[in-house]
Amino acid sequence: MDYNGSDTVPGPRAEDHLPHTAQAAAKIVIVGGFGVGKTTMVGSVSEIKPLTTEETMTQAGIGVDDDFGSPSKTATTVAMDFGRIRISDELVLYLFGTPGQERFWFLWNRLFEGALGAVVLLDTRRIEVSYDVMGRLEERGVPFVVAVNTFPDAPRYPMAELRQALDLTPDIPILECDARRRASSRDVLLTLVRFLHALHLTGALT
């Protein structure tokens, strides 16, 4: 890299450059409650060191935290971690981990527009923190699979019991994973893409 001065120029490392043939990018969103392992999953499959993009929304401060001495406006900043996988010389896949709490939903229109689908990541110690997000996906008609991140000290439920508790339709895949492991996270993504493909074949996506 050529530098124009003493400051380090920001940017990707040489090995992180995409080929000039890269024409298109697709995205998959990983959602779940706080601390379920979204960032871990992004990091384990990404070929670049996960990055963070921020989105800021300024809105009238009605019904939101007002601790900052500003009576009229509240700026909400949301950081999203993301990673990247090169699918081919032409195609790149981006993975975004996004918080599921309701106050972050202003991001969702942009995030899910054009997204292939979503992975809902669950922690069985606190399953219900991901329920809202699942309902939200259903309302929007975003196809998703459910991945249960198997924390060592977390309760293990039989999948059938979990499926019933989550009120999943029979076609929605649910699987256990270890978000720290690349192969396991990759399998979750593959399960999602196979599911999307099957939806396509049956015409359910049209």
Add this chain to the structure above:
Amino acid sequence: MNPPVPPQRRRRPATRHQPPSPLAPAQGEAEGDGKIPERLYVVADSDGGDRAVLDLVTLIVACAEPPPSSTPEQTAVLRMCRSPLSVAELSAYLGLPFGVVTVLLTDMLAAGLVQARAPIVRQALPDRSLLEAVMHGLQRL
């Protein structure tokens, strides 16, 4: 130890007969009601007043060397985009929120300094060959 029964959830019906507008303003907030305009949402004046339609994963490629008149941000974008880079990555490397980066890029697109690739993700449905390509790519990981 036997885990307790997981809490029960109720499936929600899809309500997407009219998909929400991607640029819907915060609820109930009419424009032009005397509030200070939001800088992040300044619109460019090219084709009908809309901001360039940029997704987080739109790939940006430089078409020129930084002109002498370029701002430090523009120079940084042009350097980084010698090979294609997503808007999300630009936002991360520049340390600027997505909204600010799209404003920056809208100007640069209008000036012909950069090109945007990849409208592919913007279609309503992912097409089957795309899904198959992603599947094969993941299998190789």
